[in-house]
Amino acid sequence: MSDRTVGLPRWIYVPAVLGAAFVLLPLVAIVAKVDWTHFGSLITSQASRDAFVLSLKTSAISTGLCVVFGVPMALVLARRDFPGLAVIRSLVLLPLVLPPVVGGLALLYTFGRRGLLGSTLDAAGIQIAFTTIAVVLAQTFVALPFMVVSLEGALRTGGQRYEVAAASLGARPTTVFRRITLPLVVPGLISGAVLAFARSLGEFGATITFAGSLQGRTRTLPLEIYLQRETDPDAAVALALVLVVVAVLVIGLAGQGRGTR
Template sequence: MTARSVFRTGGVPVWVLIVAALGALTILVPIASLATRVDWPRFGALITSESALAALGLSLRTSLAATATCIVLGVPLALVLARSRFPGQGILRALVLLPLVLPPVVGGIALLSAFGRRGVFGAPLEAAGITIAFSTVAVVLAQTFVALPFLVLSLESALRAAGSRYESVASTLGASPTTVLRRVTLPLILPGLITGAVLAFARALGEFGATLTFAGSLQGVTRTLPLEVYLQRESDPDAAVALSLVLVAVAVVVMLATGGRAIPAMSRSAQASRPASAGVQK
């Protein structure tokens, strides 16, 4: 490879490159500027205060629980959406992905209507002595609500890109549907599952609006890191900035770990590795 291959415009006009650079700066400048606001001498102390550690610990625990829930519920959902055919599938798919475009606070109000004290399911649960609102379970529920579409979408793209050729062969060889799923499908889509799980984790970690609305804000119980940032703004803006930077760092690690393969690019990367079977189902 010559030096030429390092910079290729790919036929893109120069003015497009300039606007593209502005687009990238729109995102990069605010994030980079955040670092200039950090009170570096106090940084360590700010992010290891009692309330910060409680929030960080809670965020990690709830986000992991939400990711696990997303995997358990999302893998079957993605399989059904990608492989099965039934009436209303398109509508179901659109509705399941709704949290991607809904304001989280709307998600929080919806969760309250379902699982709140006077909610559709919350009221009978309350009568049975089970309270969800204001508990850590509510945080996990809110995070799962917003993160599940990320996992489903990543996985569905991976499934579609992988095609069903290997599965067909396995079943003609006598493998039961469960065996095909376990021995062929899941290993095939493992990279997609990992990417989806990492994205779901990142989304759960950043959940704010639905949590605040549905779960409340109490140290060690429901006050996750984003809620702590929001609260610290009131009393100690330096702490809010320091904790924001922690969340940015986690997000950067996540995006680099998934190779920056955000959702729409998933199918492209899957296609690259399996060109023969790509785009079998449209």
């Protein structure tokens, strides 16, 4: 960035600080509410550990799926131009603005036992509802747009100069993709993956609607927090802090990835 020397208008700090306080104060409130003397035992109960492990595992798999499908999607959206592209892009990004519960219902009507694909899958002996697969599908559904958006942005800013040069020198499309395109957008890919992971980690509405809630199988950390709140608010707050810490670590990683660009 070259605009370092241009000063900011002073008044701009007022809304900036207010905005930051608005985001930070609730975090402070959570930390203040934590029962530190029992913190260890609250977050190491079997149910908490199961939820934590399940959340990390499913979020990692969902992020992998977002990379596998999101990178090609972003490439098509950024590099090709065809009628209806704008409509397709809006539809693909729909999970960004859709309430997750609606996403969960849509998945239920698609992959559920009586859904669009469900009867076919059922005949093939594949049952998705109430399994960990359903959790992964729900997370991938809500997280995929984050990957597509950040990668498409990186691809557009990067431009096509080097790809054109490589192609004119005789490189095949796959070689250009592997040797030129991918390495150039690594920062965008990393921040997209981190956003997708963070979104998967926090996924709640689609999971509870589509996958159900059973310890060790479908009850991820957000669902466990929601349930604990019923009887043991202290445990819910402790777990919430764990989730916040993981999220902060992940976002910190994303910041580093961007810094090395």
